[in-house]
Amino acid sequence: MTWLARALVLAALLPMVLASPQRVWAGVPTDQLRTQIDKAVKILEDPELKKKPVERRVAVRQVANDIFDFAETAKRSLARHWAPRTQAERDEFVSLFSDLLERSYIGKIELYGGEKVQFVGESVEGEGAVVRTKLITKQGTEIPIDYRMLHRGEKWLVYDVVIEGVSLISNYRTQFNKIITTSSFQELIKKMKTKQEEFIGEDKQKRTSQQ
Amino acid sequence: MDRSRVNIAVGIFVILGIVALAYLSISLGQVSFLSGGGYYVTADFPSVGGLKAGSNVEIAGVEIGRVESIGLGPEYQARVSLRVRSGIKLQEDSIASIKTKGLIGEKYIRISPGGSDKIIGPNGKIREVEAPVDFEELLSKYIFGKV
Numbered sequence: 001m002t003w004l005a006r007a008l009v010l011a012a013l014l015p016m017v018l019a020s021p022q023r024v025w026a027g028v029p030t031d032q033l034r035t036q037i038d039k040a041v042k043i044l045e046d047p048e049l050k051k052k053p054v055e056r057r058v059a060v061r062q063v064a065n066d067i068f069d070f071a072e073t074a075k076r077s078l079a080r081h082w083a084p085r086t087q088a089e090r091d092e093f094v095s096l097f098s099d100l101l102e103r104s105y106i107g108k109i110e111l112y113g114g115e116k117v118q119f120v121g122e123s124v125e126g127e128g129a130v131v132r133t134k135l136i137t138k139q140g141t142e143i144p145i146d147y148r149m150l151h152r153g154e155k156w157l158v159y160d161v162v163i164e165g166v167s168l169i170s171n172y173r174t175q176f177n178k179i180i181t182t183s184s185f186q187e188l189i190k191k192m193k194t195k196q197e198e199f200i201g202e203d204k205q206k207r208t209s210q211q
Numbered sequence: 212m213d214r215s216r217v218n219i220a221v222g223i224f225v226i227l228g229i230v231a232l233a234y235l236s237i238s239l240g241q242v243s244f245l246s247g248g249g250y251y252v253t254a255d256f257p258s259v260g261g262l263k264a265g266s267n268v269e270i271a272g273v274e275i276g277r278v279e280s281i282g283l284g285p286e287y288q289a290r291v292s293l294r295v296r297s298g299i300k301l302q303e304d305s306i307a308s309i310k311t312k313g314l315i316g317e318k319y320i321r322i323s324p325g326g327s328d329k330i331i332g333p334n335g336k337i338r339e340v341e342a343p344v345d346f347e348e349l350l351s352k353y354i355f356g357k358v
Contacts, residue, residue, distance in 0.1 A: 075326065076304050076325060076326065078326060079302075079304070079323070079324060079325045079326040080302075080324055080325070080326045081326070082326040083326055121286075123286070125338070128338060141352055141353075142352075143352075148339070160339070162341070164344065164349065165257070165341055165342040165343070165344055165345075166341065166344065167306060167308075167339070167341050169306065169339075170306045170308060170323060170339075170341055173306070173323050174323060177323070
């Protein structure tokens with residue numbers, strides 16, 4: 001190998017060496033979050049889908065599934081009550097909990113009316129990241145929303161949402177802890193199930209009255 | 212010799228008084244050099260609004276430590292250093308929130324324990340935090356926001 005060929009190989013390798021993991025990942029959480037939020041906004045603004053609320057909700061849920069780590073949110077919300085649970089109990093809880101989140105948050109998202117999302121900043125620390133955003137309503141009110149994300153494989157996934165300084169996980173952790181310590185985990189599952197059934201019943205009623 | 216007896220009695224009385232005073236000031240001033248020990252952890256808050264050095268750190272309403280110092284951290288955040296009693300384990304996903312006692316009471320830090328296997332060691336950092344809710348700001352937002 002001549003010195004020229006050697007120099008060329010070195011020059012080709014140099015960018016790879018310089019691009020350390022830290023540099024590769026900087027800004028990635030924001031980018032990934034932005035893509036998903038843009039997708040969701042597009043779905044919500046689609047005039048065709050506005051007429052089909054069921055399909056719209058399914059489409060929004062799909063976008064949410066791509067960026068949210070519901071299992072992590074469920075695990076952290078249950079906190080120290082997570083470890084003693086069997087795999088079957090965990091699976092059931094995660095599915096009930098993501099339904100609960102869908103009902104309370106994705107239901108609200110359907111009220112979307114032209115709010116803007118502004119990305120304020122991002123801080124990455126090891127496997128975790130916080131992306132700070134502001135939701136700007138049409139009246140100009142700014143609502144700070146922070147997304148806490150974890151690095152999972154290739155993706156950054158959101159596990160906690162902090163609105164106006166109030167954390168979603170903290171809110172559910174307190175509630176779940178109270179229910180489990182005063183009664184039992186089974187009682188919590190029962191409560192979540194009845195809430196779910198109530199909601200399905202109400203939803204059906206609404207739909208039949210609309211038709 | 213009667214006079215020296217009185218002197219001794221007065222001396223003992225004065226010493227007792229000083230000991231009582233010292234005890235009072237230590238317990239009222241919440242000086243914790245007697246129960247020193249424990250370990251330090253830090254937490255970065257966007258704002259501490261009224262939290263002071265010496266404020267309580269609680270789990271389930273039980274005091275498990277104190278705020279040792281508050282300073283300005285990177286990115287204009289408040290860096291709070293906590294001294295936690297040794298023997299108290301804080302999981303890596305514990306959440307530290309600044310709460311108010313009652314409606315207008317003093318501020319304290321409430322820690323809600325997590326479920327992670329990883330424990331925050333001495334000089335570790337609590338990553339999950341909740342800043343105090345600023346009621347005035349919230350009020351003004353929703354009063355003036357609705358124009």
